[in-house]
Amino acid sequence: MCKSAILERIRKNKPELIPLPDLSVFHHNISETDLIKDFIRVSTESKSKVINIMNIEIQLGTYLKEFITKNYPSATIFYDALNPKENLDGIDFNSEPVDLFIAESKLGVAENGCLWFDENILKQRISSFACQHTLLIIDHKNLVPTMHQAYQKLKIEETGYGVFIAGPSKTADIEQSLVIGAQGALSNTIILI
């Protein structure tokens, strides 16, 4: 049986136990201002468009409606994960192109612009990938400095699937020329609230 043969050989060949390192050295804190500054800078460098409406007195729903009409004028089919009444499971990505994916992340990472989405938010796992464009919302209070803190806060096995998204999909596989929009979203916009 493969399993026992493999395990037996490992037990025979493995070295003496070496302890794990202490990772607490990597947990440094930075100011909220720096957190926001870093997040915006890195996300922009990763080719996301970042709109900071932290200091604008407007209801999110209202803002988004205006924003979408203005910036995605030809969009007709939406995957709106913000709206609890939406029948997200009913959307068939195979049959028709879905123009825009909208969702709010509850955890963002300043050092690399990563935003966490799990099955509870996504409903359909393919949603953020198969939509043409993504519009992601993150509350600045939900930003952490690095992946260390992110993984501390998360329970990655809480749902069957979770993904960090750090921009629109991209590739540089053709002569190292960066192309935005590979298999996933063609563009990514982040609204920082």
Added chain:
Amino acid sequence: MSTHSKKSALFIKDEARTDWHDGALWKVRQKRDDSAAQLSEWESLREAASQIKDNVLSNLDGYLVQFETEAKKNGVIVHWAVDAEAHNHIIGEILEKHNVRKIVKSKSMLTEECKLNDFLESRNIEIIDTDLGERIIQMRKEAPSHIVLPAIHIKKEEVGELFHKELGTEKGNSDPTYLTKAARTHLRNKFFEADAAITGVNFGIAETGGVVICTNEGNADMGCNSAPLQIHCMGIEKILPKAEHLGVFTRLLARSATGQPSTVYTSHYHRARQDSEMHIVIVDNGRSELLGKEDFRNSLKCIRCGACMNTCPIYRRSGGHSYHATIPGPIGAILSPNINLTEYSDLPFASTLCGSCSDVCPVKINIHEQLYKWRQEIYKNNELPKSKSIPLKFTAKVLENPSVYKLVGKIARSSIRFLPRTMIYNRLNVWGKQRELPEAPKESFKEWYKNKRNV
């Protein structure tokens, strides 16, 4: 001439292309430097990653058993493959059970190692590599030349020609954006038509039984999240103990590979979707044997970032195909001899031992030291060509005997000074092909010292 030296000599014949290839990879190395320099704790992260992997190797069986237990609790079906043949057989059986005729695959060097594509194609199963670089080389019927940038050796005009032939794109159009969009359309259908998705695994988490996959294109997720069957192929060494260790590795991987602070997508799979199945195939294929080799077990820490290839001055000027192995470059040169010492005995010599690879390795594999050690193994196992061992055995005897050494030295110097040029610079003089021999002084240092210092 060894296989690697023959192939690299051919590669270098086109000097302009060699400069282009070298420049492209050097740029990636520079991006890595810029990215690493931004983290003041970069070297501490490398040290932590190295220690985590040391711990993993020293408790590999424990972690694998824990991983399987947790995965099974999540309803994941776990398989163990002792070698490449078993891996292919297991996957073949799963696919047969589900009547799979079409597969999409995201990048996995492990499946390359096992030659999975050939195996499945012989069973008339369509398998499409969905990573753009992998798709390009699949269409060209080539192997990847780099483990992260599989098509780095191909020019955009060549991709344009290829896509014109295979996808019907405009003749002569080599614009990367245009070509990528064409690939997007072509692959989109493939995702939705696929009966199964196969992926590799960047990290397997023992604590939770989940697998983590990092991509920039989103192709792994497009496949896994639409097909009713997903299969993840994982080498035994890809295990990490806990989710918190991902904090270290996700900070190192993309920065080391391409200079990005993160890949666009870092996906964590724990359970299958409703009405679909998730399988994990745990693969040994020589890894448990390598674990027992004290001098070489560190190479199992590799997280397949490719940084060693980008920094290697030899790799950049000879291309991945010169290594004639699944994994090329410095890491390939220390992994391959374990698989077949005879076939890959040239690879540890495809290096000047400059040590840059060891410095860029995010998990601190002592690559250049292992290259040196493999050379000793190769000689011990009589795999060193006579063209090297015979002259060097002679050299050893000369160096052991100071009077013989002095005589040989004098003869060498006199030959250079007095023999006609045509006699010295002939086909036997490999050094002299493109270089002048050093000028021969009248006196050696020893002779000068004796004369001047009356010793």
Added chain:
Amino acid sequence: MKVGLFIPCYIDQFFPQVGIATLQLLEKQNCEVYFPEQQTCCGQPLANTGMEQEGKKIYNKLAQLYTECDYVVVPSPSCVHHIREHYDIVEQTGEIQQLRKNTYDIVEFLLDILKVEHLDAHFPHRVGLHQSCHGLRGLKLAKPSELMINIPSKWNRVLEMVEGIELAELNRPDECCGFGGTFAIAEEAISVKMGKDRLADHSANNVEVLTSGDMSCLMHLQGISRRQKSDLKIMHIANILNGDKL
């Protein structure tokens, strides 16, 4: 302080001026220099080709020559690196341990042991430093560009003691020259290509004199440069530090 001088085989035979400069540098610092005539080689060419077992006799013979010395100085970081790192395969006799502990490259020795702060040298030329791999990554004589730690450059420090010198900045400050021992023959095409690229970098940055601590790198680069009939001058760092003229 009795300082043993070790002049590597190829320097002894082909570049005696490097040995002479090293000797003179030490004597100018009032060292009592001992040069055992029976020396030949550190054994690196054998070991790098996988035949370190055939080099054991050579290792022991070398160690036996310097037992009376407080230090052993070599104008070659690669030989020093080999002795320090790879003489672990022979029995660790007192002689071997002593040799491994007390062997220094000339630049290391000047700075770390002799604590030299001034040099009587004038070299009004634009100099390109080739940071040889064994010196750089092996002996940590400077910061490799890929490592994110601070290592002050010993080469720069000694060169800055030379009056009139102008240090050029290169496009790739620490890429390997391509010599690599038997690599230079076994992988001739890549070896020469790497050397050509190094020379082109120095040329592009208007270097007048290319220098390094390792004569093996320079031998290879000089070989290519002379075949190209280039104007570029090539000199070992010991000669520059010793005040030798171009």
